[in-house]
């Protein structure tokens with residue numbers, strides 16, 4: 307038995323998240339099936355869940371669970387461009403600075419738009 311409370315908490319969180327994702331076998335994305343932040347504002351359509359009574363962003367929780375906290379000046383960027391993907395490794399999530407994230411977004415805007423599920 308593993309007596310480390312941090313380990314069991316991480317496992318509990320991972321299990322809770324993984325029970326609500328669907329794995330895309332083509333891209334390897336962990337597609338969140340639960341609620342999202344809706345279609346309003348900047349944080350639109352990001353996976354949301356309730357954890358210990360708080361509403362949190364699922365991809366950030368997944369990342370923190372595997373890699374540790376995201377410093378205030380850094381953000382998580384979806385390399386796979388799938389906003390509902392919560393996979394914390396591979397070409398899916400990467401920690402970048404806010405500036406780098408904006409730069410990438412500008413670049414993405416000039417490129418053909420990625421496939422989305424909106425409407």
Ligand SMILES: [Zn+2]
Nearest residue numbers: 335386391398
């Ligand atoms: Zn992905």
